[in-house]
Amino acid sequence: MNRTAMRASQKDFENAMNQVKLLKKDPGNEVKLKLYSLYKQATEGPCNMPKPGVFDLINKAKWDAWNALGSLPKETARQNYVDLVSSLSSSLESSSQVEPGTDRKSTGYETLMVTSEDGITKIMLNRPTKKNALNVEMYHEIMHALKAASKDDSAITVLTGNGDYYSSGNDLTNFTDIPPGGVEEKAKNGAILLREFVGCFIDFPKPLIAVVNGPAVGISVTLLGLFDAVYASDRATFHTPFSHLGQSPEGCSSYTFPKIMSPAKATEMLVFGKKLTAGEACAQGLVTEVFPDSTFQKEVWTRLKAFAKLPPNAMRISKEIIRNREKEKLHAVNAEECSVLQGRWLSDECMNAVVNFLSRKSKL
């Protein structure tokens, strides 16, 4: 576009502001920050507000974005805002990287798709545009779906992801919504939620199988130690960057991983954040079997359908005898991990890592 020839009028600017409200899809935080900064620059000029504190994550990200525009003239900011909205209006209406129908709230869940057929309850994480990051709503919905699956007439339960990721782990924006009691209350509530969430996996009574369709990060990896079988596409990777995030292991992995793969291999993953390929995770016992991505879904679901035809009570009882003597220990480990994490969430190391991700200064 020839910017010298184009000059957005005040009317164009107002139209663009109205168009933003009508966008059918959320354009994402990065674009929203860009829109915010251009709007402020166009209406108020360069940023001369005091910089918000490090714990005020959202306002700090906004301030950073606005301040980064420096002395950009108001008219240019107005033009850039109009151009950005116009590009969004066309791209967000046409783009669809997700299977058709996957946005439907077919099961009453906002963040999951839950189906039950052929003796299998399938719980599919369904935030593909966010790489299936687990927000607070998703934690609650998974607990609800697991409780329902434990009582339904299916023989086995499967957890999988929609889109290219299995899950990118905890949604880091969970850290931004600070309650009136401040960051201490936030950390306390997080620990309570995490303990209850992991507890549902420890207590799940039927065979629980992970179908790991793509990369897995953080809590979506650690929980795998509590599954009864883990089938992975050869596209999947397994990554627990807790130290990078100033955090510590959860999902009982501080106990299950050293047992599954040896203390040293567990340390490489949980302390040094080494990312494993599916083949490596299989060699270390975290993954049961790896399939080529091209035949992954077909081969795995054929196998699962055969498993689901086995007598369900026999499977439950066999799971119980394999897992029950560990349950008490696992609950104690879960409680300890949550209490340690509660402290970690209040650390500068953790706060800085989250701020860096949200302001897009870092990625894994």
Ligand SMILES: CCCCC/C=C/C(=O)SCCNC(=O)CCNC(=O)[C@H](O)C(C)(C)COP(=O)(O)OP(=O)(O)OC[C@H]1O[C@@H](n2cnc3c(N)ncnc32)[C@H](O)[C@@H]1OP(=O)(O)O
């Ligand atoms: C209360 C219980 C707490 C339990 C404790 C749990 C701990 C953990 O799980 S620690 C692990 C936390 N996860 C991460 O640190 C991953 C952060 N994400 C990334 O590094 C990257 O997004 C990626 C490597 C997973 C994917 O990179 P890329 O392929 O380049 O895709 P984008 O970064 O553009 O992602 C698309 C879209 O999704 C958003 N997103 C992805 N992961 C997360 C996440 N974990 N939290 C929040 N948002 C996430 C990303 O921000 C993009 O959003 P838009 O910019 O709005 O499009």
